[in-house]
Amino acid sequence: MEQEPWLTEEFQKILLSSATDNTSLQKDIGKSRNDSHLTDNRALDDTFDLNSQPIDKWVPFLRKSIEKDQLVQVIGELETSIDDNFQGLELQVIQDSQINDKLEKSINEVSNIQTSIEQNLSLEVQRFQKLLTQSTNELILQKQVFVNNKKTSLKISEAIILISKIVRILELSSKCQELITEKKFFKALQNLDNLEKLYLQEFKINYNFKFLKEIYDSIPFMKNVIKDECVNLIKSSFNSNLGKNLTEAGTKIFEHYRDEIVISWLEKRDSLHLNNFKFNSPVEISMRDQATTEEMNINNYFNLNELYDAIMIFKSLNELDDLLVDFNSEYEFRRTKIVHPITWKKNFGNVSSTPGDISLDAFAKNLTLEFLQEYLLKILGFLLYDLNLNKSTEFILVNNNYNATNEFWDNLMRRLQPYLQLYLQRAVEKEDEDNLINFKDFLGIYISILENYELDIGPLYNILIHDFSNYCELSISSMDKEFQILLNDDDFMPLLINDRNLCNKVIKICWMKEADLKLIESVNANQNDEEQFVVTLPFSPLYPMTCTLVKKVYSKLASFISTFYRHDLHSLNNILVKTIDSIFTDVVNNKIRSKLDSTSREEISQILINLDYFIIATKEFSNYMTLENIMQSPDIEISLNSIKRFKESRAYAETKLIELIDSKIYDILETVDLDWSSHEIRQDPDISIVDVAQFLEMMFASTLVNLPYSVQTLLIFREFDSLTRNLIDLLLHGTPDSISPESVLNFETDVRYLQDIIPKIFPSLKDEVAPLSLPEAQNIRPATPTTPNLNSSDPASIENNIKSLEETFIELNQCIELLKSKNSREFAEPEVRLRKYSRIKPENAALLLSKIRRSPSPGSESDSPNGGNNADSRSNFDGESNGNESKTDRFARLFRR
Known part of the structure; x- marks a missing residue:
């Protein structure tokens, strides 16, 4: 592919046209020579001036080449184009005579112009050298002045800097005094440090300004002033925080618990049926409104800025130990005032805690609920202040003792506990239940607050338990x-x-x-x-x-x-x-x-x-x-x-009732006067026996009717057993040494009458259950009366009880049968004795047989009551003779209880 020419044809034509226009040069020169009004220089300048119109035409093409970065190539092509376009022009010029003539003339004119230019240039150069020399001299002078001025300016700048530093020291000194006056001690200490550094770096070695030295020497004094003022501010802070503000803070936090948190919990507990959960339990705490919890922030009640500044200041001075000494001394004094009228000691180990030793002191005399509440709320405010102080200062002021507040509280409680017990004791003495309830409500909330702030609640909770114990005592x-x-x-x-x-x-x-x-x-x-x-x-x-x-x-x-x-x-x-x-x-x-x-x-x-x-x-x-x-x-x-x-x-009670019934029966039996020598047989019981029967029937039918069935049954068995025992004793020891057979039959009638009232005591079966006949009763031989079913009153149980009750007469009936027996030797026969007289003891049998008077049969001396055989019979049965026993003794044994 053929390379595109850098010089366009249009640009070449413009250049050629510009060259053609320059052929009018000779005419211009001749014209300028003949013009007498123009000077030589002007004629020369005009001769060599280019026509601006062709140049204006070059501009777009040159600009375009420059933008494309092709200017070098365009110049190269331009030179080549000149060679191509003006080739043979030189020969043409030489061959043209007119042109040659013009060139000759031009050469001379050029020579003249050159000469004129050289002369003018020489004059100008001389004039320029003169001006240059003059300017150089002036420049040297100005430079010297500038150098001198510069040195002066440097000195002035140094002086300004020095003065600025002096002013800075003065400002720092003045600012320190101002900050100390405004009680901004940490900032004052920072300014003092800056003042000290500035003086040591800039003035102590290089300068000796007396007034600055005096300012520097005053720095220790100002630091001491700052320390003293810090201690004074701490005291002032104690005055504001450990005064009435303690009671106010404790009261507000307590009232916030009592009036908002507790009431809100009680409402939630009742509505959600959470009776198993107590106040301040994890469940209750999780259900608290966080907005109300934020209101209890301790920082809202106490300002500790002075203490923060003091710690930073004394730390900066490396004198924190001195601050701790002053702080602890003042703080101990404040604690003593707060716990008044209780005597404050760090260790209460040797203090007597018995209420008798404190009952007459100042604290005990004011021991009312209102006084205790006010006192404990003040203590609560102090505890919260102490907690906040120690935590906010990272326990620096207590030598990193993280249990400092609890130690104070435990020591105080050891002294306060006897007073609280004395208060409860007085409330019990006054029988004031409302006071115990109000004290419980106050102490319960108080303990909850302490528990939430992780303070020991053990001693105070023991008082709360003691309060409940006293309330129980009053109840x-x-x-x-x-x-x-x-x-x-x-x-x-x-x-x-x-x-x-x-x-x-x-x-x-x-x-x-x-x-x-x-x-x-x-x-x-x-x-x-x-x-x-x-x-x-x-x-x-x-x-x-x-x-x-x-x-x-x-x-x-x-x-x-x-x-x-x-x-x-x-x-x-x-x-x-x-x-x-x-x-x-x-x-x-x-x-x-x-x-x-x-x-x-x-x-x-x-x-x-x-x-x-x-x-x-x-x-x-x-x-x-x-x-x-x-x-x-x-x-x-x-x-x-x-x-x-x-x-x-x-x-x-059963025993007392039995004793009373026994006593009544004894009184009735005491009236019994049976005729043991009678020879007449009665068909009706003795009147005294009737009284006994009626008494028993009436008592069980009316007096004891409401007793539990088991108790009634027990009493019935007990009384009938006692009755039969007394009758047996009466038969054995209350009768004469000799009794008639007719009196035995009469006695049998009396006993049967008593036995017949048994079904009447159980009215539900009195018409259904017949009394047992004597032989049937004799055949029943339990060792003791059958124990009734104490929890049953059904017919079967009643029938069993009647049978068991009738068994209590077995021994008495056997004694009567023995007295009625015509053969006195029956008891000596084992088979007969076991069948008919199993309940009678041998000595009792001998005694009974000795009492009966029998009619003597012909030729039989053994049947005589006074015969030797009776004595032998008593001896054979190993019985004891009671012939010498008085009647009074026998009755005493009969009715012993």
């Missing part, structure tokens, strides 16, 4: 008084209820037997709405009223510990259980037991019934406390000791 005392009133007002009669609503309340209030509930259901089912509701419950009004009081007391105690008692639940549970146990035992049981000294069988019978129900109540209350135990542990089983005490009282 027992209050229960004791109220129960005494109930006991005095009780009529010891079964509870008669003629109001259905009241009956329902009684069912809810107290615990009853299933039989009682069935009775109430039966009454409700069999009565119409128009009929009057009437039901009689076995217990007296004392029982439901006591259940009401006990439940009320338990509710009060549970409410007392429901909010703030979160720790040591085992101790609280023990106190609660002991309190309820004490109420049942020391109040209810002991006071009821004191009533057992009564001589009224009806009253003791009702007490026995009530005790039976109180045993049920204590068992049920034990189960209730087990389910509702404050430890929330399913493994805990609570059993009140009062159950055992009530059982003992019930047994004692």
Whole structure:
């Protein structure tokens, strides 16, 4: 591919046209020569001037070449083009005579022009050299002046710098004094350090300015002023922070807990059924409103800037130990004032803590709830201040003792604890329950605040437990008084209820037997709405009223510990259980037991019934406390000791009732006067025996009818056993040495009459169960009376009880049969003795046989009551002779109790 020429044809034409235009040069020269008005120089300049029009035409092409960076190539082509386009032009010029003439003339003119130019140039050069010399001299002078001025300027600059530094020192000194006046000591110390560095670097060696030295020498004094003022500011800070501000801060934080956090929690607890969780537990803390928590920031109550500055200042001065000495001295003095009127000592180990030693000092004299609250809130403010101070200063002021606040609090509590116990003791003495409740509420919130700030709550929580213990003590005392009133007002009669609503309340209030509930259901089912509701419950009004009081007391105690008692639940549970146990035992049981000294069988019978129900109540209350135990542990089983005490009282009541019945029977038997020498046979029992029977029948049918079936059965067996024992003793020891056979038959009639009342005591079977005949009774040979089924009153059980009761007459009937026997040697025969006289002891048999007078049969001396065979018979049976025993002694043994 052929290379494109750098010089375009159009540009070449322009160049050629420009060259052609220059042929008018000669004409211009001649014209300029003939023009007399032009000077030679102007003619020469005009001759060699180029025409601007062709040059203007070159410009676009040259610019284009320059932009394309082709100028060198264009110049090369231009030279080649000249050679090509002007080839032979030289010969043409030489051959043209006219041109030659013009060239000759031109040469001369050129020569003249050259000469003229040289002359002018020479003159100009001379003139220029003269001016150059003059300028050079002036320049040298100016340079000398400049150098001198420059030296002066440097000195002036140095002076300005020095003066600036001096002014800086003066400014720093003045600023230090100003900052000290404004109590900005750390900034003042920084300015002093800058002043000292500036003086040492710039003036101490190179200059000797007296006033600057005086300023430098004043630096230690100003530092001492700063240290002294820092200590004064710390004291001033203590005045503002450790004065009334402590009580204010403690009160505000306490009120924030009491009026906002506690109330909010109680509302949430009731609405969300979170009764198992206590205040300040993790659950409660997680549910707090964070906005309210931020309001309790301690920094909002105390300003510690002065202490921060002091620490930085003394650190900068490497005198922090001096600050600690001054700080601890002042802080100890402030603590002493804060804990006043308690005497402050770091170690309370040797201080007596018994309330008797402090009961008359200044603190004890002002020991009211208001005084304690104000004092403890002031202490709370100080504890929070101390915590904030130590944490904010990174425990520098306490030598990195991270437990400093707790140590102060523990030392204070060792001294304060006896006063708090004294306060509780006085509240108990005044029987002021409200004071104990208010103190508990205050102390509960106070402990929660301490716990949140990780302070030791052990000693104060022990006071809170002690408060609960005292509240329990007052509750027992209050229960004791109220129960005494109930006991005095009780009529010891079964509870008669003629109001259905009241009956329902009684069912809810107290615990009853299933039989009682069935009775109430039966009454409700069999009565119409128009009929009057009437039901009689076995217990007296004392029982439901006591259940009401006990439940009320338990509710009060549970409410007392429901909010703030979160720790040591085992101790609280023990106190609660002991309190309820004490109420049942020391109040209810002991006071009821004191009533057992009564001589009224009806009253003791009702007490026995009530005790039976109180045993049920204590068992049920034990189960209730087990389910509702404050430890929330399913493994805990609570059993009140009062159950055992009530059982003992019930047994004692049974014994007292038995003694009263025995005493009555004894009084009746004392009137018995049987004729043992009678020869007439009676068909009817003796009147005294009738009295005994009627008494027993009436007593079991009316007086003891409301007793539990098991108790009734026990008493029946006990009394009939006692009756038969007495009758046997009467037969053995209360009869003359000789009795008639007719009197034995009469005695048998009396005994059978007593035995016949047994079915009447069980009215449900009196028409169905016939008494056992004597032979049948004799064939039943249990070692002891059969124990009845204490929890059953069904017909089969009643029939068994009747049979068992009739067995108590077996020995007595056997004794009568022995007396009736015509053959006195039957007892000596083993087979007959085991069959007919199994219950009679040999010595008793000998004694009975010695008493019977038999009609002598012909030729038989052995049948004579005074014969030797009777004596032999007694000796054969190993019996003891009671012939020498008086009648009084025999009656004493008969009715011994």
